[in-house]
Amino acid sequence: MGAKLAIVFFMLMLAMAGAGSWYYKQTQARIAVLQENNAKLEVAVDTAESSIATLQADAIKSAELTKKLQNDLQKAEQYGDSLRNRLRELDLVQDAIRDSANLEGRMNGATAKLWRELEDVTGGDGDTPLPNWLQSDSGTGSEDSNTDREDNSTDSSSTKTR
């Protein structure tokens, strides 16, 4: 009877040892899989965080650039607005009747200045010499100096002749 019990207990112990071994192996395999998944998740989190940082930096840069563009676009409208206001204030017909030579000088000066600014805007250097027939005292909108005129004359009266 004792030997039988011993055999049964031995068999039970063997079975429990087998079950324990199987459970241990299963657990170790599961831990390995979980560790692998954890590493993958850490990499995924790192990637997501760096993506978020990049997106945030891009959003900031984009906002700055858009703000700058809006300012620049508004700045480009200043010339037209000021010209519109100026034309509203002036009565060119009356100016022409009052002092046509002065108006001519102002118109020619403003036109010459505008063409040079257009040259500048379209990639040129905008420093084409002023024509020698342009009046030197052309008033509003004229070039400030006549140093880059075609004739390079120092006699200012010669530039006023027509």
Added chain:
Amino acid sequence: MKEFTAEHGELAYVVLSMKDYENLALNIADLRRFLEQQNEIIVYYEDALKPEEETKSK
């Protein structure tokens, strides 16, 4: 006038009313605005597409 004909040959006059002159000036101003705005838009896209390091070093 002599100077002009000596330089350009025949002399011809083109007459504009003041209103037309003002319209011409405003249209040219509009053209200039358009050119400036196009330049700014090009600069915007150049800056936006520039790599980050190049932008920082500017």
